[in-house]
Amino acid sequence: MNRPERGIHIAKNIKVVDWLKTEILDQIASLFRGLHYANQQMIIDSLSSILVSVYVLARRMGIPYREVDQVVTQKLREHMKEGHQLEEWYGDLSAMEKYINKR
Template sequence: MSRPDRSVHIAKSVKVIDWLKTELIDQLANLFKGLHYANQTLIVDSLASLITAVYVLARRLGLSFRELDQAVVKNLQEHVEEGHQLEEWYQDLSHLEKYIDR
């Protein structure tokens, strides 16, 4: 069996990336529905699907999971240093950074 033509591979990659983008939008809509109806199961499922789709999209775009994790930690550290409101009010960002570091 021969290898698929390069243009077929590129077209397939573009199609998968487009599908992931629509998945992000779909799950964001589901999250908003979950928030509207105070449906905790829908909220958790939507958030989990969003996170999964982001990781897979990053991989499809040529980034490793580790690169994405490192970028998230760097982003958190920058926001903590800049005194982001979520950090000042709730310490959410430093808590997330500690969780990721474990």
């Protein structure tokens, strides 16, 4: 790849990263609207869009999907070990860890 093509590739990647950041913010706003109106379909759509954008953003930043999953699992284990309230009250963190490990 020659210099001008490389510059275009870098500029394009920066533009995509910026677009993903705004997409995440837009979907967070949509999630809040869904929560406000108790619209389950809007909530599910927003949450899934956030997850997709986060994974793609990680990839654009050179972080493999598997590594994101591994760090999420580590964080879940750390929070469980520290006695996080969501785990103590609902078992959410261990349920999520089991789900991730089954994928």
